[in-house]
Amino acid sequence: MRILLNNREEEFNTDILSISEMLELKKFSYKMRIVKVNGRLIPKEMYDSTCIKDGDIVLMLYLMSGG
Amino acid sequence: MTFQEIKDHLAQFRVGIAGAGGLGSNCAVALARSGIGTLVLSDFDIIEPANLNRQYYFTNQVGIPKSTALKENIARINPNVTVIAHLEKLDRNNIPVIFNGCDVIVEAFDRDDMKEMLIETVLIMMPGTPVVVGSGLAGWGNSEAIKYRKADDTIYVCGDEQTIAGDDLPPMAPRVGMVANMQANTVIEILMRRSRDYFRL
Numbered sequence: 418m419r420i421l422l423n424n425r426e427e428e429f430n431t432d433i434l435s436i437s438e439m440l441e442l443k444k445f446s447y448k449m450r451i452v453k454v455n456g457r458l459i460p461k462e463m464y465d466s467t468c469i470k471d472g473d474i475v476l477m478l479y480l481m482s483g484g
Numbered sequence: 485m486t487f488q489e490i491k492d493h494l495a496q497f498r499v500g501i502a503g504a505g506g507l508g509s510n511c512a513v514a515l516a517r518s519g520i521g522t523l524v525l526s527d528f529d530i531i532e533p534a535n536l537n538r539q540y541y542f543t544n545q546v547g548i549p550k551s552t553a554l555k556e557n558i559a560r561i562n563p564n565v566t567v568i569a570h571l572e573k574l575d576r577n578n579i580p581v582i583f584n585g586c587d588v589i590v591e592a593f594d595r596d597d598m599k600e601m602l603i604e605t606v607l608i609m610m611p612g613t614p615v616v617v618g619s620g621l622a623g624w625g626n627s628e629a630i631k632y633r634k635a636d637d638t639i640y641v642c643g644d645e646q647t648i649a650g651d652d653l654p655p656m657a658p659r660v661g662m663v664a665n666m667q668a669n670t671v672i673e674i675l676m677r678r679s680r681d682y683f684r685l
Contacts, residue, residue, distance in 0.1 A: 448596070453636060478603075480603075482594060483649030483655045484503060484621070
């Protein structure tokens, strides 16, 4: 499947992925983040149950301490 | 457009600043100098000597609340700005109340979990309100890594999105100031796009 991840096209060799699986595949390790799929905010509790499929638009924003 | 015209336009708007530390104090001062009408500040913290390495405060303000001190400092820079200073710790319940009516909200926290909480709360409780986030500013040098991007309809990000502040990578005045001023610049860009006959509902 092909998705738009942070405005960049990404390809995965599977038809469906949960958000947790995608975070693992992409080795995204920061703990604090905002995830939106097709404009909808996905709460942390739903990372396992929310699936990403072909054509989805995904936003990942990582938040780093410091200010 | 002359500076007078820009100032007159910006005077119509209200900007919320969540946190009055390195990002918040410097961003607020830049917005005050630019002529923003109203700034809503919120921070529960007291100024400590260690804050003076990057935050817009003075030695004689150590020991007083950041919100109160920032209000004083802004009054000395541009008394035309209305400053509403809150001293409570921001959370999911009070954010929509404190920042009610703000045209833009600046995320200016230090801790990553607070940054996440603020953005989530604005997305859920105040949909449509632009949030200008600061993420990644620790250390020194590496100026080219600091950038701005519009992540989403309402989320704007300033910072290097890489560095995490810690004991071995402290936040320092130059890079914190760069990100804070980039956030202020983004707020101005958002507000300058709003039409002149914009009225708050």
